[in-house]
Amino acid sequence: MPQMTDERVRAGMNREEDLSLLHEVSMKTAGVSHLEMCIQCGTCGGSCPVAEDMDHTPRMLFAMLRAGIREEVLRSNTPWLCVSCYHCVVRCPQEVHIADVMYTLKGMAIHAKLYTDSTAPHFSQTFVGMVETFGRGYELGLATRHYLRHFPLRLPGMMPMGFGMITKGRMAIIPKKIKHIDQLTKILNRAKQLELTS
Amino acid sequence: MNKYLLYPGCSMDSSAKAYMESLNSIVEPLDLHLEEIEDWNCCGATEYLGINLIPAYSLIARNLALATKQMNGTRTVVAPCSACYLNLAKADYYMQERPTLGAKVNEALAAGGLEYKAGTLDVRHLIDILVYDVGLEAIRSKVVRPLSGLKVVPYMGCMLPRPDYQHRWSDHEHPTELDDLLRALGADVIDYPLTTECCGGHMTQIGPESAFELIRRLISDASERSAHMMVTVCPMCQMNIDAYQNETNHFFGTNYHMPVLFFTQLMGLAFGKEPGKLGIGLELVSSRNALANLGIEVPVTQEPAAPRKKDEGLPMPRRWTKHEGRKEEMK
Numbered sequence: 222m223p224q225m226t227d228e229r230v231r232a233g234m235n236r237e238e239d240l241s242l243l244h245e246v247s248m249k250t251a252g253v254s255h256l257e258m259c260i261q262c263g264t265c266g267g268s269c270p271v272a273e274d275m276d277h278t279p280r281m282l283f284a285m286l287r288a289g290i291r292e293e294v295l296r297s298n299t300p301w302l303c304v305s306c307y308h309c310v311v312r313c314p315q316e317v318h319i320a321d322v323m324y325t326l327k328g329m330a331i332h333a334k335l336y337t338d339s340t341a342p343h344f345s346q347t348f349v350g351m352v353e354t355f356g357r358g359y360e361l362g363l364a365t366r367h368y369l370r371h372f373p374l375r376l377p378g379m380m381p382m383g384f385g386m387i388t389k390g391r392m393a394i395i396p397k398k399i400k401h402i403d404q405l406t407k408i409l410n411r412a413k414q415l416e417l418t419s
Numbered sequence: 420m421n422k423y424l425l426y427p428g429c430s431m432d433s434s435a436k437a438y439m440e441s442l443n444s445i446v447e448p449l450d451l452h453l454e455e456i457e458d459w460n461c462c463g464a465t466e467y468l469g470i471n472l473i474p475a476y477s478l479i480a481r482n483l484a485l486a487t488k489q490m491n492g493t494r495t496v497v498a499p500c501s502a503c504y505l506n507l508a509k510a511d512y513y514m515q516e517r518p519t520l521g522a523k524v525n526e527a528l529a530a531g532g533l534e535y536k537a538g539t540l541d542v543r544h545l546i547d548i549l550v551y552d553v554g555l556e557a558i559r560s561k562v563v564r565p566l567s568g569l570k571v572v573p574y575m576g577c578m579l580p581r582p583d584y585q586h587r588w589s590d591h592e593h594p595t596e597l598d599d600l601l602r603a604l605g606a607d608v609i610d611y612p613l614t615t616e617c618c619g620g621h622m623t624q625i626g627p628e629s630a631f632e633l634i635r636r637l638i639s640d641a642s643e644r645s646a647h648m649m650v651t652v653c654p655m656c657q658m659n660i661d662a663y664q665n666e667t668n669h670f671f672g673t674n675y676h677m678p679v680l681f682f683t684q685l686m687g688l689a690f691g692k693e694p695g696k697l698g699i700g701l702e703l704v705s706s707r708n709a710l711a712n713l714g715i716e717v718p719v720t721q722e723p724a725a726p727r728k729k730d731e732g733l734p735m736p737r738r739w740t741k742h743e744g745r746k747e748e749m750k
């Protein structure tokens with residue numbers, strides 16, 4: 222908790238800031254997130270190729286985290302639009318691990334079931350389901366399930382592409398499975414337990 | 420002989436088969452020995468990280484743990500895919516930066532009888548190995564068919580030079596490794612300021628309108644610069660620009676035809692290999708006309724038809740562009 226400094230008292234801010242959300246997100250992020258160091262310069266949003274489609278720019282989202290408005294943050298489409306291009310990360314003067322913070326927020330939104338559009342969470346979950354079952358990605362299974370569920374109207378337009386990919390051998394019909402899938406399952410199960418206790 | 424451990428990644432034997440085929444045909448002339456990590460698993464791409472932290476990093480670290488068993492004489496893992504490279508490198512780096520993450524990942528790995536001490540391996544991308552270990556001189560010396568007359572834009576993609584915690588690249592936004600390599604092959608390399616802009620990544624699957632705009636920026640700029648083709652180092656970039664170019668064209672009412680090949684395919688051509696051995700022709704936007712500038716004959720492959728015919732005949736809603744907004748029109 223920050224100290225009540227004279228300046229804060231003079232400014233009439235006699236209530237302590239609640240930074241618990243900010244700290245929670247920071248602690249859940251891989252590496253050392255530097256999230257608390259954000260100076261609200263806006264370089265992230267200015268560097269973002271998809272900022273125009275976002276509900277909030279990353280800078281706004283970080284201010285909202287500091288303000289502790291959990292639900293609004295987790296409902297924002299911003300983390301789901303992040304394309305992980307790391308432009309903001311290398312330009313951030315405070316070296317905030319912005320892309321990794323976005324991953325954390327996605328995970329939190331999934332657990333709290335607060336996302337507004339289910340397309341992206343379902344895609345991630347379907348992808349992960351394939352990886353957990355086979356140990357490898359399975360594009361045809363993933364694409365079929367995902368498009369039928371979320372973009373049925375896109376399917377006719379995509380048929381030539383899918384056909385091309387299959388006939389050129391660029392999309393396998395049968396999934397590949399790793400040899401020691403049982404070992405991977407054990408590792409992931411243990412990891413999931415550890416995630417819950419951390 | 421230069422020995423490395425190879426982490427191919429899932430796309431190398433499916434959507435990026437051409438990348439693997441062409442890589443296989445250049446290892447011998449360059450005297451590279453790539454030993455595949457046995458029973459490697461998917462790195463989780465950008466999907467697993469967005470669900471759970473410890474499982475995601477444990478999934479990645481299993482590969483690193485398996486690689487340490489094959490370290491015999493090398494500690495370098497090579498990943499040809501930018502996303503795989505980033506995930507492996509990032510896991511290694513974060514396990515050191517946050518020792519508690521490292522400890523938990525190792526606790527999970529122990530359930531499968533594995534362990535990985537962060538920092539044991541060096542994770543590097545294929546082009547890093549080729550430019551900095553093999554060297555441009557050695558590459559130039561193998562060129563028997565210089566690619567002069569072929570105008571290419573080098574497209575590095577975003578995940579390779581960024582975040583670059585290990586400081587491997589010449590620049591985060593305008594790296595020149597790919598330019599230098601293509602120049603060594605004799606190609607006419609065009610300056611391409613968008614070289615590290617994003618191709619949309621998984622947005623083609625979950626938010627196509629955002630993705631199409633990113634793809635449009637890349638291909639329209641390459642096309643304005645009169646490039647014959649784009650050259651990439653990443654399976655995801657190739658997939659998005661190649662397989663979704665048709666849909667992007669349809670979305671914006673444009674008519675771009677911008678083939679995109681892997682840099683290893685051009686290396687193979689310059690080394691005098693047959694196009695058929697390099698996976699040329701597997702791309703959906705055919706590189707046939709582009710390669711004709713080199714006098715190289717590529718077997719005809721059929722391109723996928725446009726999704727819909729021109730909107731003539733029955734009155735149809737006007738084609739819309741992203742900025743005009745479809746939603747408003749439909750209200």
